[in-house]
Amino acid sequence: MDAEDIELELFVQALKLRHGYDFGQYARASLKRRVNDLVKNAELGTIGALTSRVVHDEAFLPQVIAGISVPVSEMFRNPEIFKALSAEVFPVLASYPHINIWQAGCARGEEVYSLAILLEEAGLYDRTQIYATDFNDHVLHVAQEGIFSVHEARLYAQNYLAAGGKHTLSHYWHARYERVKLDERLKRNITFANHNLVADGVFCEAHLILCRNVLIYFTNTLQDQVLGLFRDSLVRGGFLALGNKESIHFSANAREFLAFNSAARIFRLGPSVGK
């Protein structure tokens, strides 16, 4: 191990011992890059200096958590996946009197609002409850506000149409200065809550779980653990949507998920598994 890798392991240890956040099962290459960005932005020189700061300076922690979790998404990211959800999964969900959806790792909320819009257009939103969770309180707060920059909004509007949206996306927001604010009504059936996939247990009984591009940051061990958590949280025949480049073939728990739409990485629990 070289000096920097040792420093990284000590940093991970310190975060766990001092603050209870456990990044021990995060994939190291991208974690190292993000931790080094923190070092650069805080002008600390080495990961060792960052560790010292995070141990002694309580007020510095939110910045570290925000830096490590780096939420990046867009509304209707990979629109073809949202199209597949609408066309193939919603008709099954429509057969339930009440629908529970869990978005695990919702970051700034881009995808949770995307989902709410498509459910609204499918006539399903009034009987749907969406739980949007993340372990980062700061981004949960941002997600709750539902405000995006006009610059981002242009891309989102294109994605929305490619995802099969029935109006124009501006139907759902109010533009003010350089920002757009999503319609308050979209939030009526969304509950934002703190949940940490690394440490917390079953969250709800869900018909659909969306967890896109979150498990890519986890080692095989933690990916398997979280897929087990998802299995235990889904109803029989429930759906799981992952990011469109995610591989789950190293996970033993993944065996109970059947490919539903392989290209869109949508899986379904087998008929004998689930609640």
Place this chain on the structure above:
Amino acid sequence: MSARRRIEAVVLGCSAGGVQAMLALFPKLSVDFKPYLIVVCHAGAEGVELLCEVLGRVSALPVREAAERDSPQPGVIYLAPAGYHLYLEREGQFALSIDPKVCFVRPSIDILFESAAARHRSKLLAVVLSGANEDGARGLQYVRRLGGYAIVQDPEDAAVPQMPEAALRIAGADDVLPLSEIATRINEFCS
């Protein structure tokens, strides 16, 4: 000439003009090519499936999209998927992230080069070809710092010279070669 050093992996970065360069380069790679070759090419938001197919047709080596969590196999060329950064983990498997763009691009050549350098150190060969931005230069600098070998396409020979120029300015190189000689050099190291 230090062509006797053992190379375990080759990483290659390119953007504008890069596809044409790879179409000229890959047919000349030896069928006895022993390491694996990992490519980041800024080819836009569309998938790289088509590019894999086109490059596979001219190359004696199989060309595939790098798949998350898989370990690269000897004698195979891998392309980074569109829209994700591609890393090589210390234990050797591929990993992806959607972290912010680096040098305005994702996938980033710097990210692939840095993580591959940490994994293979002096047994890594890194190649920078034609391209229109500075991506790859910092990564190449890190490759050289850890003892890896650097080949940069001669900017005069490149369809778009900015990327090899930036690499030479920031990282320098062990060899600066026209495209026609780069395959021969790679084969000396890798067969």
